[in-house]
Amino acid sequence: RLSAARLGDLLAGDLRAFGGPSTNEPLAGRIRAEQVSIVLRSTLLGMAANILNAATFVIAVWGSPDQTKAILWASVI
Numbered sequence: 716r717l718s719a720a721r722l723g724d725l726l727a728g729d730l731r732a733f734g735g736p737s738t739n740e741p742l743a744g745r746i747r748a749e750q751v752s753i754v755l756r757s758t759l760l761g762m763a764a765n766i767l768n769a770a771t772f773v774i775a776v777w778g779s780p781d782q783t784k785a786i787l788w789a790s791v792i
Contacts, residue, residue, distance in 0.1 A: 765792060
């Protein structure tokens with residue numbers, strides 16, 4: 716069972732849950748920084764993919780009775 720303290724350790728970069736070594740605070744900080752860096756690099760690509768998918772869907776249903784719903788949906792995401 717995952718306790719709140721254990722979850723906090725995992726989020727802080729403690730690798731013991733995965734069979735890795737215990738991390739000290741400077742190493743845990745570097746791990747967190749790398750995790751944030753990976754998320755930031757992936758965010759732009761993910762957003763661009765969502766926009767492209769929404770545009771493709773709107774084009775696919777253009778002229779159908781669901782055109783207005785598709786445009787509204789695409790504008791929300």
